[in-house]
Amino acid sequence: MTPLRVGLAGLGTVGATVAQLLLENAALFERRAGRRLDLTRVASRTPKPDVNLGPATFDTDLGSLDADDVDVVVELIGGVTSAKEVVATAIGAGRHVVTANKALLAAHGEELFEAASRRGVSVGFEASVAGGIPIINALRTGLAANRIDALAGIVNGTSNYILTAMEEEAQDFATALAEAQRLGYAEADPTFDVEGIDAAQKLAILAALAFDATIEFDGVHVEGISGIDIEDIRYARELGFSIKHLGIARLHEDGVEARVHPALVPDSVLIAKVSGVMNAVMTHGDAVGPTLYVGPGAGGPPTASAVVADLVELARGTLPVPRPAERRLPDLGIEGVICAHYLKIPAIDQPGVFADVADVLSRHDVSIEAVIQRPQAIRSGAEPWVPIIIVTDEAPEAVARECVSELGRLSGVTGEIARIRVADLTAMMPPAPPAGA
């Protein structure tokens, strides 16, 4: 069979590893794909680094990949504008595309998929979400018998590294972020990761695939982790929770709920124990029930592993041509969410304050599930206030927000109230079925 001729755009960490894998494991991939994967061209705007590209032609012009000896363009340059041009050009010329670019897909996925569908070319994007975890493949194939109605995940390694360091090393947010930057786990400008934008893009891609629907990235509710205090992590720990930065998507009859925010996850849910830069995605299907996928979320080799998996599938002829989504689902926003809430209420250390707090919650029909209130002496320093920590029972978003607003107006409450949602993942992990079969 003729080789699959690969044109590679971008020669950063992932691109260099893809080139290296294609050269070093050529025989393995030929055996697995049934034909050779030949790297014919490499294009990168920066001059060629010291990477062995074998017989491939190198050019600093990205347009050089628009050539007869390229069957598939692997887009690893990142960003949106140039990447879109490279991908659109490839599709327009009838070439297949493999990309790791979640920002591109979140912004222009629908348009690019439509173009690919019209041209009959395949688009692989396993590497765009959760790095080395083959979650796209699982959703597309392994779980094909299921209607997926919910998914949740830790899909940003930077945020998870920071939250883990805060929990395990007792570092505050700024220290953990600086350490993450020093280790190369966070960018100089970490906004994209710690404010949840990256996670929201990945969640939109996963949800679109899982629910077979067009999902507007703009409709994803996004909150980052920069407001999480180490004290919140300690209190959560004491109550049997870890704080994780989660993406959660649920299919409802009238639309899709998609949100990224910090959340308390009970220790009984496995995902609470996924630490450091690891990623995890949990799904719920009507037949299979819950399944969980864990692995490295980024880095050169894991991401390259996902890129090459798409190339092997393409060479086998099994990487699908995108098809129009079955439906466009209305975005339900955060308003419909009903969950438990963690509240940290800074209060004057005087009798009656807790009663006032309890009264506000009670008037809104919000039950209290757990409370921590320490005598002032135990707290370090000598602040004139004590935090009242409350985990409520489930309450609608609007009610929780109104409670926080009213609590903030109590005379005994002395500062800003922290509210963190509790992830209701146990609903996705119902009692497992019998092991008899």
Added chain:
Amino acid sequence: MTPLRVGLAGLGTVGATVAQLLLENAALFERRAGRRLDLTRVASRTPKPDVNLGPATFDTDLGSLDADDVDVVVELIGGVTSAKEVVATAIGAGRHVVTANKALLAAHGEELFEAASRRGVSVGFEASVAGGIPIINALRTGLAANRIDALAGIVNGTSNYILTAMEEEAQDFATALAEAQRLGYAEADPTFDVEGIDAAQKLAILAALAFDATIEFDGVHVEGISGIDIEDIRYARELGFSIKHLGIARLHEDGVEARVHPALVPDSVLIAKVSGVMNAVMTHGDAVGPTLYVGPGAGGPPTASAVVADLVELARGTLPVPRPAERRLPDLGIEGVICAHYLKIPAIDQPGVFADVADVLSRHDVSIEAVIQRPQAIRSGAEPWVPIIIVTDEAPEAVARECVSELGRLSGVTGEIARIRVADLTAMMPPAPPAGA
């Protein structure tokens, strides 16, 4: 496109669920597969139960599936003899096969795969291992860029249920087993599950696929969990371990190490927290590093989910025809294993006994990593002995065995010594790569 015509052999829990899914979700599967999945024939030796089979023909003769209106035979009758006949007949007649039968594959997989390879028909067996977890698909496709060099898993839900009940409910083995039987998680004769045979069959299937090799099921070292005492679980807990029934396979330069036995798993390894009848499989690939897959290991709907996933792939034309394994790998047995060991040594409560124990280990160059020895008064009852609990540093299997033998001959040792291996899974879960990409 013409429908894929499905003949179903066996109408137990899984078979009935497959039939139900094919009928109820027909439109969904047609959309996903690009053609209809039509259930045309059902055969089961027992008379037809009260299950809606739509327009499918029912027959108590398994031979009725050898018919022109069947493109693929789904074998869900279990056992080996009849199942082999059904599968071999189907392959011989040029029909594809989907099976959930690990015993059949462990016993005759090589022969059946060769026959399928010659006839050019596909064989799907996602349902044969770890129920609803799409691990076969992950190994075959999602991880195709990797050389997999190790895998480990909890692949028998019955054993995991029992060990979990022993740990969390403080039940002894017999009580936990009885409870598992009452709940339908264990068979009346539980040997197959609790003695590790089922797990060994699944491990052989996974290792063969992961290492692209022929693996002899007979070469898998097998130990069950019936000898695990609740005291061992408590001491392990105290030392930061859970006891799990693991299958472990590793690729070495000179062959394959494959073993099923109870093992202490440190709490830091996620798989230690997989409880109840859930299954989990961890793999290590050269590019991706470690990935973990968790989900329900058995039961009608999860297993049917895997069966139908194979059917959808077959309908798409992407379910592979088996090919001869790349190599036949020598089985290395248990002798080459080097790991830490948990020892429970029943000893007379007298001075000098611990020194004698330490001396035996020291003479074999085995270091002690952790010790628990309680004054007798703390122990319940008034036995004339105390257990000395030791976790050793890594030692080869033969050395550990010799130590146990010598320890047993010490005058201060009063009974049988329990030895449980410590699973060295951290080697499969090295520090995760940066999250910068």
